[in-house]
Amino acid sequence: MIQVDANKCLGCFACSNICPNQFITREEEEGKRRTIRWSKCKEECDICVEFCPAKALTLIPYSDSTPEVIEVSFDLVPCEVCKKGFATELLLKRIRETVPSNLQTDSTGRSWVEICPFCRRELEAEMASKQVVQSRRK
Amino acid sequence: MMRVYVDINRCIGCRSCEVACKRVHGGKGHVNVHISEDRASVPLFCHHCEEAACTMACYSGALTKDGERTSFSLDKCTGCGLCRLACPFGVVWTDKLAHKCDLCAPNETPTCVLTCPAQALSNDYELALKRARARAGRATILGGKR
Numbered sequence: 040m041i042q043v044d045a046n047k048c049l050g051c052f053a054c055s056n057i058c059p060n061q062f063i064t065r066e067e068e069e070g071k072r073r074t075i076r077w078s079k080c081k082e083e084c085d086i087c088v089e090f091c092p093a094k095a096l097t098l099i100p101y102s103d104s105t106p107e108v109i110e111v112s113f114d115l116v117p118c119e120v121c122k123k124g125f126a127t128e129l130l131l132k133r134i135r136e137t138v139p140s141n142l143q144t145d146s147t148g149r150s151w152v153e154i155c156p157f158c159r160r161e162l163e164a165e166m167a168s169k170q171v172v173q174s175r176r177k
Numbered sequence: 178m179m180r181v182y183v184d185i186n187r188c189i190g191c192r193s194c195e196v197a198c199k200r201v202h203g204g205k206g207h208v209n210v211h212i213s214e215d216r217a218s219v220p221l222f223c224h225h226c227e228e229a230a231c232t233m234a235c236y237s238g239a240l241t242k243d244g245e246r247t248s249f250s251l252d253k254c255t256g257c258g259l260c261r262l263a264c265p266f267g268v269v270w271t272d273k274l275a276h277k278c279d280l281c282a283p284n285e286t287p288t289c290v291l292t293c294p295a296q297a298l299s300n301d302y303e304l305a306l307k308r309a310r311a312r313a314g315r316a317t318i319l320g321g322k323r
Contacts, residue, residue, distance in 0.1 A: 049257075056256035056273060090255045092236045126262050134263050138230040145265060156267030163266050164211030164219040171185050171217040 047095035050127035118155035187297035190218030194289035223278035234263030
């Protein structure tokens, strides 16, 4: 049976992706909220425990008294540009911790961590084509 | 393994690279063509950064530096989505599992380069250099106009 440390869980996709029995499911309210549910499982399998990037999962002996489903919900942090939620706070914190700080800003000095991947592409395209667009504007 | 050079002046925004990339990667494309103000277009894909943030965020060893290439191994990926958030350019995707440009390894030339009808994509350093010099030369003659 899985035990979840809700304080450690990043709200990533690893366990729900990797569970061979779909005991772990994920629900997303697009751009707003993400919920992960761990159903009570009796399998002798610890793949989710092994692959959890935050070591938030542990296996405990099966017991009837624990709830059928454990649920953890996350508010998604809004993108600085488009304002749509795109990641949990803990996921972004993890990026800030693992990527050296000198790599966390673009050539203009702007931090990209709080910008969603879609807007990062938009900004990159805008920056790369600036000169060409200007020369073709007349 | 060589780099892919993008010449934005030449890109016609036809999205052939997008389609070709999807075709050779089982429907999951790693190139995204963006149109700027209807005047220019830019194909966006993995930069294969020297200091690749995605490889630093990846905890399962699926993303690694392999010479100049940032390589991805599907069987190690858990689909956590950290790499997608760690890419400064938004060119690592997670569609259940992660996917990104692999420069069409082990092929000598990436499919997008072979496909581009405008020769905006190339893996010839000398050609990229020659074009840049010619452009700079023309700009000098025309007094700053390119």
